[in-house]
Amino acid sequence: MIEIKNVTKDFPGNNKAIDSLNLTIPDGKIVGFLGPNGAGKSTTIKMMTGILPLDSGSITLNGFDIEKNALEAKRIFGYVPDQPDMFLRLKGIEYLNFIGDIFEVPKEIRAERIETLTKQFNIYDALDDYIQTFSHGMRQKIIVTGVLIHDPDIWILDEPLTGLDPKSSYMLKEMMRDHAAKGNTVFFSSHGLEVVEQLCDEVAIINKGRLIFYGNIDELRDEYHTDQSLEKVFLELTDDA
């Protein structure tokens, strides 16, 4: 479970990039995070993962405060950033091994997971190459693999499906469903409304740093008295005019 309480974030020249945000992401559900470009999705996720400091408020992950118990909190989530351009000078296998060392994953489990996952994602043959030579999607996959290796309770994914081929995207979605079905937390941001519609149990919609809706998709339709497509609802909801 992730609890975001009264979180505010200012950037120089952009006050209230996140404006007193309250959001609880329950266990056992896939929660989608929607909003137009610049709404504050990545900023929120970066605060959840300890990359950005909070200006006020608090965020806890399974009870661990990301600021006060940073190390404990960081051990229980896996994060896929929106830009997968990290550790380009390492080979794929070295990156996965590095992550394994940091999360202290036992050697045998590590080896087995690396093999199954990378074969599923079709990057096994590229493991001995530098990540620099990987395509965007391949980089994404190696980072997702890195997350799955240490099997965290909470998944936090920033636009994980962008750039994945249909097969990999299908697989990742299946994995998300499995993970949530086991009673874990899955939180991901996305621009793909169809994905959200077929995958998510709940959605959180944010605009200009404020939460404007939280609930399931039927509730969203009810609230706006319409059976229009999700796209129309979303456009209406985030319309600034």
Place this chain on the structure above:
Amino acid sequence: MHKTWVLIKTMLKMQYSKAGGNSSQIWLLAIVIIFSIPLLALYIGILQNLISELYNVLQPLGQDSIIPGLLFLSIHMLLFLISLITVISAFYFAEDIESFIPFPLKAYQLLLGKAASPFLYLYLTSGAFFLPAFFIYGMVSDASLIFYFYGIILFILLPIIPFTVASILLMIVMRFVNIAKNKDRSKVLAGIFSLAFIIFINVVIRLNTNSNEMMADLAKFIQEKDGLLQMATSFYPPALFSTRALNETASSEGFLFFLLMIGLSLGAFFLFIWLGELFYLKGVLGLGSGNKRKISQKKMKKQITARPVWLAYIQKEIRIILRTPTFLMQCVIQSLFGPIFILILLMLDTANLSGFMNLFSEKHSILMLFIATLLILGGNATSISSISREGKSWHANLFLPLATKQIFYSKILTAWLINLLSIILILIIFIWLLHVPGEMIIIWLILALVANWFTSSLGTYLDFLKPKLNWTDEQEIFKARMIAFIALLLEAGIFGIIVLILWNIGVLEGLYTTSFILFLCLMAAIFTVQLLLNKKIKANEHQHI
């Protein structure tokens, strides 16, 4: 023309732009200025003395033209060496060229854009070395206004010829080295090649300066007016032309030499553009940087090993340093370059040196060895790029479950380990070439290892104050950042003063007491840096960069 100008401006901006100066920058700048003023005064004073002495001796003999002659000769030489290093990094190591390739630009436009940054360096260098000497010579020799006018124009032309020669050489080399098929590897090869070339030139010059022959030649050339100049610059006409232009400002001959220099520079410039069109893109757009090969099941199993976190982290750091051509050059090879350079020069000269250490007392010897070592360690770029090297990967340090202190200490340890290479090299020099006694070597080694921790942690702390993470090319970490200079200035400044005091305190004698005081000072310095670092970490500053 307009496009070229826009390109130059964009490329410079990408390299030198800063996020905006804040307070920490200002006090650093203040320190730099305070430390540099006395040095500057000293520099000008020495130069003034040297030139006027030389002039007073040489002028009656009609040989005063050798002064600007040697000046031009050595500046051209210096600029050539600097060009080799800056050109190879700007033209070939920097990857930003790839983002300009898709634009409808000609090779020469890219080349000019790329040349802007090396030129900036060349002008800074010639400004620092040529201009003061030039003006002092002008004053000493009571020169006319035309002298200064010619001089300024010649100053503007100064970098063109050395730059052209260096870059043409490199473009041809790179065109063929790149056949090695691996971009990273050929970059490193070419980098080592150009450093080796510099050493080679020095060795050749030293071997050719036979002092007996020189004296005989000297006696001959000194008979005729400007004979020395002719002798010194005979193998390098640009220096001769520039000097003749300056020295004969009154006659039309001087004017002709002046025009000749302008023509020569223009010619060099166009040659550069023409050859650049021919060779540059072919060399830079060599081939991909990866070598794809399938991994065997067995081999992969072998690569999976469990390590403690700190070891995994340091291994990652060292891998990245060794694999990134820019980091390898800046952090490893360039810092070994100094000691190797000294090593080779000493080897040519061993006869005079074995007794060198006997000239000084033990106390003075250890002080000298210590300060020299500190300078070499302080010059290493590993610590001052500790944070900045991460670039876009920095965020991973924040979301991975790593204790912040552990991150910083692993980085300091990495810098320390890289510096061990220099220490080992110096150790070899001390043992085999300088024949430093065993007792002193052990004491020196202890001091060096501790000093290494000091420079490594101070560098890391300074990088932490103002890291550069948003680079698109690794070069940007090392350029246009005062940090390397500040680190060295702080280290050399603080310990320079301490060494100077210890040197002059008469009551204090003996190897052990002196070394012990140095050791205590180092410990105090390390403690201070650690305190500052921990304070920043406690304040969660690492999240704010």
